[in-house]
Amino acid sequence: MKKIIFSIALTMLSSLFIISCSDDDNPSKQPTCSDNIQNGDETGVDCGGSCSPCAPGQSTELQGDITEDVTLDSSKEYSLTGSLIVEDGASLTIPAGTVIKATGGTSAYIAVAQGGQIFINGTAAAPVVMTSAAINPAAGDWGGLVVCGKAPTNVGATAISEVGDLTYGGDVANDDSGSIRYLRLEYTGASFNTTKEFNGLSLFGVGSGTTLEYVQSYNGGDDGIEFFGGTVSGKYLVSTNSGDDSIDFADGWAGTGEYWYISGGLQAGIEGSNNGDNGNATPVTTATLSNITVVGPVGEGALYYKEGGGNFTIDNFYVSGVDLGVKVKSTDAEAATRLEADALVMTNVQFNSILEGFAYTDYAGLNQDFIQEGSATGAGNGAGAPDWAAGWTRGLENSGSEVVQLSGEITGDVALDASVDYELTSAYVVLDGGSLTIPAGTVIKATGGTSAYIAVAQGGQIFIEGSSSDPVVMTSGAAIPAAGDWGGLVVCGKAPTNVGATAISEVGDLTYGGTEANDDSGSIRYLRLEYTGATFNSTKEFNGLSLFGVGSGTTLEYVQSYNGGDDGIEFFGGTVTGKYLVSTNSGDDSIDFADGWAGTGEYWYISGGLQAGIEGSNNGDNGNATPVTTATLSNITVVGPVGEGALYYKEGGGNFTIDNFYVSGVDLGVKVKSTDAEAAARLEADALVMTNVQFVNSIGGFVVTDYTGANLDFVQEGTATGAGNGADAPTWAAGWTVGLE
Structure with missing residues (x-):
């Protein structure tokens, strides 16, 4: 059976996209695009030799060997599920903003073989990011990036890389990877x-x-960046929180390092060595470093001069929070000999925040003047993150917004940070006794899809603290968002409903209901929910905001549902009041209440819903269930198109003012099913009273469907302002909503 192995666009001058497929039996198969194929009938099973590219924004699987020139697409999110190797004569180009997420531990890495080339074309505003796909990422989740070249090393004419098992080394000093x-x-x-173990970036015999x-x-598990021989120079390098050494060079590296910022590494800030088997191997490691900052904690010194060391010239070296300046093992005779011969020269070295001043260990030679202290700026700002690191890095004080994934359960008090970019990857549930606070601008x-939603269980609380200028926004992470991309927000309380003493929520499977009318689930103010409504089936799907038995102690104000796949906002019983609510372009009803809701609604602006503007019902199984839905609504605007009426009085309706x-x-003004005897009986008994109702731009004026009772005066027409400006968006909706004029 054939399957799509790689569905990546190769951009040529003619803007033609060439897609390649290969057979499962082909050992030189191209990286995989597993599914989500557009512009054709391909399903990822049999492409017949001609495949269409994956849809923009959808995940594309990478693994296998690249044997021709390939260019990735930054509009797609790539999943690295195995080794991806650029073979001799081929190239891989990765444009700015591309994100690659890896799974698989040691089996997932990207490597460039001798003769292959990689072109990572990130920018300060849009770096290329290679990261973990784990919900809770951790150091060591995947391999890293390995590049192998043909430049000289001192471990033999050629060697095999520690990871990736690729040949490296040679005599091409200016080799170009x-x-x-x-x-x-x-x-x-x-x-x-x-x-x-893998490093973040491993450079084996890479040329100048x-x-x-x-x-x-x-947050790498081993070294951050390591040079294994070669002649390549490294400028503007950052290593943050490495599990071993931060930047390491060895095996005859003959290069220049400029502007390195190192912080939080577990072992050496810089580890520089010649050869682990023979400290006098040639060519000897020869490093010229300048403008370097090392910020502790660092367990093995700012510099570990190791395994013969080498010829190091280091200038403008700023060290902060590190007690040990240089480490040299007492048993390392070759390193000691080089120190005696002035092979290590460190000028303009400044030590700051050191408990005991500069220190070195083990070296007992006579020459101890290899360090000349002076004033240094290091990588640019001393101990502070350098200006050139701003925006594209992570974990520094001037880094761009950090990305944090949300999932799991909250049992304590959790507060989010508006400066962080959050990804909701699965259910995020606030349990009994827990609280979630979300500040303005988050x-x-x-x-x-249905696996991604935020929920508050009975006894939990949520505090959404948006403002008119900085609302909290919960939206789709898709490149091209659409209704139904994710679940929505679900809140479950202990207030009464008419579906039993307690019940299980339609989505989220949480208990709700009870006897506490004034139950407090927190406060929701200035929240915008976008592209919600993920569906399980035709009868079970998320709304933008679902309120199950939520009590009157809860604050609910200034909430918009925008482009939801099902209802915008729905009350399932409870007593909570909803003020300043907006529902725009809902795929079903715009605002819905049922199951004995006993609340007040003020200032609702509804536009573009597919079905009812407001759907109000009592109970779908028993129209006379108690407590009966009792709703007091005022200052309401409904702007069409609305297929099931401005008000759908349904399943027993209730007592509505x-x-x-x-x-x-x-x-259509009011819809009542002809078979809904309980609703009809309530209409006859004046349970629905509508005053100051104004209809404009309606072909037939106010219309009631299906209901054939005698009482048709429940609507008293008059002049209305609705939510504030008639059909126009109200002033209170300005700034924090979308999709309104």
């Missing part, structure tokens, strides 16, 4: 054993023809 600029590597360092600038290793982007109701572009 491509260009790497503005790359962030996160949660790398998967480990085979205690002596064999290669460009290496603006690279960060963040944005949460969701992926995962509605005043100042403005309806525009809707021909």
Whole structure:
């Protein structure tokens, strides 16, 4: 059976996209695009030799060997599920803003073989990010990036890389493996054993023809960046929170390092060595470093001069919070000999925040003047993050917004941070006794369909503290968002309903209902919910905001549902009052209440819903269930198109008092099913009273369907302002809503 192995666009001058497929039996198969194929009938099973590219914004699987020139697409999110190797003669180009998420531990890594090339074309505003796909990412989740070149090393004419099992080394000092600029590597360092593990970026015999600038290793399990011989120079490098050494060079590396910012590493800030088996191997490691900052804690010193060391010239070296300046093992005779011969020269070295001043260990030689202290700026700002690291890095004080994934259960008090970018990857549930506080301006982007939603269980609380200028936004994380991309917000309380003493919520499977009319589930103010309504089936789907038995102690104000797949906002019993609510372009009803809701609604603006503007009912199984839905509504606008009427009085209806109701572009005023005896009986008994109702732009004026009773005076027409401006968006909706004029 054939399957799509790689569905990546190769951009040529003619803008033609060439897609390649290969057979499962082909050992040189191209990286996989597993599914989500557009522009054709391909399903990812049999492409017949011609495949269409994956739809923009959808996940694309990467693994296998690249044997021709390939360009990724930054509008797609890539999933690295195995090794991806750029073979001799081929190239991989990764444009600015591309994100690659890896799974699989040691089996997931990207490598460039000798003769292959990689072009990482990130920018300060849009770096390329290679990270973990785990919900709770951690150091060591995947391998890292490995590049192998043909430049000299001192471990033999050629050698096999510690990870990736690729040949490296040779005699081509100016070998060109491509260009790497503005790359962030996160949660790398998967480990085979205690002596064999990936680094964030491993450079094996890489030549000086290669460009290496603006690279960060963040939270790696082993070394952040390591040079194994070669001649490549590294500029503007950042290593943050490495599990071993931060930046390491060895095996005859003969390069230049400029502007390195190192912080939080577990072992050495910089580890520089010659050869682990022979400290005098040639060519000897020869490093010229300048403008370097090392910020502790660092367990093995700002510099570990190791395994013969080498010829190091280091200038403008700023060290902060590190007690040990230079470490040299007492048993390392070759390193000691080089120190005696002035092979290590460190000028303009400044030590700051050191408990005991500069210190070194083990070296007992006579020459101890290899360090000349002076004033240093290090990578640019002393201990502070350098200006050139702003925006594209992570974990520094001037980094761009941090991305944090939300999932799991909250049992204590949790507060989010508006400066962080949040990804909702699955259910995020506030349990009994827990609370979730979301400050103004926070944005949460969701992926995962029905599995991604936020819920508050009975006894939990949520505090959404948006403002008119900075609402809290919960939206889709898709590149091209659409209704139904994710679930929505679900709140469950202990207030009465008419579906039993307690019940299980339609979505989220949480208990709700009870006897506490004034139950307090928190406060929701200035919240915008976008592209909600993920569906399980035709009878079970999320709303934008679902309120199950929520009590009157809860604050609910200034909430918009925008482009939801099902109802915008729905009350399932409870006693909570909803003020300043907006529902725009809902795929079903705009605002819905049922199951004995006994609340007040003020200032509701509804536009563009597919079905009812307001659907009000008592109980779908028993129209006479108690407590009966009792709603007091005022200052309401409904703007069509609305297919099931401005008001759908349904399933027993209830006791509704509605005043100042403005309806525009809707021909059907009230819908009542002819088979709904309980609703009809209530209409006859004046249970529905609508005063100051104004209809405009309606072809037939106010219309009632299906109901054939004698009482037709429950609507008293008059002049209305509705939610504030008649059919127009109200002034209180300005700024924090979308989709309104």
